[in-house]
Amino acid sequence: MLRRQLLPAPAALAALAALALAVPASAQQAPAQAPAAPELIVEKKSFEIPRFVTQNGQAIPRMRIGYQMAGSLNGAGDNAVLITHFFSGNSHAFGRYAAGGPAGYWDAIIGPGKPIDTTKYFVIAADTPVNLNTRDPSTITTGPASTNPDTGRPWGLDFPVVTMRDFVETQKLLLDRLGVRRLALVAGASMGALQAIEWAAAYPDRVDRVMSVIGTDRADGWTIGWLELWAAPIRLDPNWRDGTYHGGTEPVTGLAEALRLVTLHARDPGWAATIGVRFAEGQDPRRSVRERFAMEKWLDDAAMARARVSDANHFLYLVRANQLFLSGYDTPEAAYARSRARWLIVPSVTDRLFPIENNRRLADLLRSQGRQVETFELNGPLGHLEGVVSMAKAGDAIRRLLAH
Numbered sequence: 001m002l003r004r005q006l007l008p009a010p011a012a013l014a015a016l017a018a019l020a021l022a023v024p025a026s027a028q029q030a031p032a033q034a035p036a037a038p039e040l041i042v043e044k045k046s047f048e049i050p051r052f053v054t055q056n057g058q059a060i061p062r063m064r065i066g067y068q069m070a071g072s073l074n075g076a077g078d079n080a081v082l083i084t085h086f087f088s089g090n091s092h093a094f095g096r097y098a099a100g101g102p103a104g105y106w107d108a109i110i111g112p113g114k115p116i117d118t119t120k121y122f123v124i125a126a127d128t129p130v131n132l133n134t135r136d137p138s139t140i141t142t143g144p145a146s147t148n149p150d151t152g153r154p155w156g157l158d159f160p161v162v163t164m165r166d167f168v169e170t171q172k173l174l175l176d177r178l179g180v181r182r183l184a185l186v187a188g189a190s191m192g193a194l195q196a197i198e199w200a201a202a203y204p205d206r207v208d209r210v211m212s213v214i215g216t217d218r219a220d221g222w223t224i225g226w227l228e229l230w231a232a233p234i235r236l237d238p239n240w241r242d243g244t245y246h247g248g249t250e251p252v253t254g255l256a257e258a259l260r261l262v263t264l265h266a267r268d269p270g271w272a273a274t275i276g277v278r279f280a281e282g283q284d285p286r287r288s289v290r291e292r293f294a295m296e297k298w299l300d301d302a303a304m305a306r307a308r309v310s311d312a313n314h315f316l317y318l319v320r321a322n323q324l325f326l327s328g329y330d331t332p333e334a335a336y337a338r339s340r341a342r343w344l345i346v347p348s349v350t351d352r353l354f355p356i357e358n359n360r361r362l363a364d365l366l367r368s369q370g371r372q373v374e375t376f377e378l379n380g381p382l383g384h385l386e387g388v389v390s391m392a393k394a395g396d397a398i399r400r401l402l403a404h
Contacts, residue, residue, distance in 0.1 A: 040111045040118065042068045042095035042104075046140045047126075047174045055169075055328060058160035060129075061149050065170050066140025067091050067126040069178075070111070071118035077181035078208075081116055082171060083125040084188030084195035086388065087318055088132050088262070088306065090139045091125040094118075097138065106189075108392040115398035121184060126174055128167045128195075130159075130317035135309040144313035145246060156313065157243035163324040164191075164198045171195075172203070185402065187211035189387045190354070191318070194325045200339040201329065209401055210339070213346040213394075214378075214387030216354040217362035218332040219325040226265070226353075231319045233257035234312045243313050252304075255312040259303035268350035270381030336365055342372045344401045346394050348386035349379040374401065 044066055052063035068091050073080060083093040094110035096103055110116045110123055131141035144159040186196045186207055193215025200210045216223065237254025239245055278294035285291045329335035343366055347359035366373045376397040378386040
């Protein structure tokens with residue numbers, strides 16, 4: 001007989017929650033550094049594009065994105081590294097906004113003396129348009145929740161559809177403003193990997209190296225279908241009202257359900273075993289279907305915490321941008337054929353979102369096209385999240401990539 005069990009101790013549960021994609025990137029702690037390593041303090045800045053035209057030909061006035069930098073650009077403008085972020089992330093990939101504050105999600109590999117060394121490279125990370133974190137003060141973005149300057153009201157679903165290539169174009173305009181002529185490296189995890197790949201295809205003469213972490217080689221039917229399942233709870237929430245909820249009751253329930261799907265999908269059964277089949281404290285699912293398992297309670301708490309700083313329409317627009325990955329090319333193969341970069345591909349063996357097979361296929365395709373490719377496989381119980389929290393393991397591979 002299944003015995004009633006309680007949730008883990010609060011401290012243990014908090015430690016698990018800190019690893020969630022359902023927690024804002026600015027709240028995630030990077031792996032601890034050696035005590036002697038100085039803290040890298042970075043500043044969040046804002047960049048405005050007076051009139052941004054999407055790949056579909058629609059104009060967005062006053063497009064704003066946030067960014068942060070570290071290091072110095074050399075006279076040739078070619079020692080720059082661009083870091084592109086994952087679905088629920090923002091530009092806080094490295095450093096801290098204040099002494100003792102939370103570190104960026106890739107702080108283990110970016111900073112003075114680290115694999116991406118900010119004493120050698122000028123490192124930039126930028127928020128995407130339609131960023132999910134609309135209520136996180138460390139995020140600057142323009143999307144459906146923003147005010148349309150032509151109407152004085154939130155854009156809602158009148159906001160133009162944006163693609164991964166559009167994300168790249170906003171970053172290119174920022175880099176042009178900063179004086180960057182060439183990227184020594186463009187690197188990102190998950191949705192960030194998709195942006196890095198789009199960079200290699202769109203601007204092959206400006207990208208020397210690409211690091212694709214927990215990414216995929218294409219948006220196939222399976223991926224598009226999964227992304228639509230993520231979005232479905234929002235569309236079914238009666239408070240969504242076809243995206244016209246701004247200023248009224250927001251579809252928080254649907255958004256939280258969507259984020260529950262994302263949170264579980266980004267993990268592996270090895271992680272789930274740490275929670276197992278316990279009952280939530282004071283609950284017994286044998287008595288009633290209203291009573292919960294510990295896993296259900298954990299997912300609820302993580303998703304609701306994330307929903308409180310997010311926007312439902314922005315979630316839908318991010319889903320669509322992912323579905324439109326490499327949509328500007330006849331085939332994925334045609335897109336990759338444009339690249340002239342060296343590649344490092346870093347998949348997670350336990351990834352259920354972008355399976356390792358997709359990454360191995362990407363490596364094989366690039367090699368068949370004459371590209372130089374190294375792969376480094378992360379192996380741990382966190383599934384897709386390994387590429388966010390375990391990148392220190394790939395440190396030597398990153399150093400090799402940048403050495404050639």
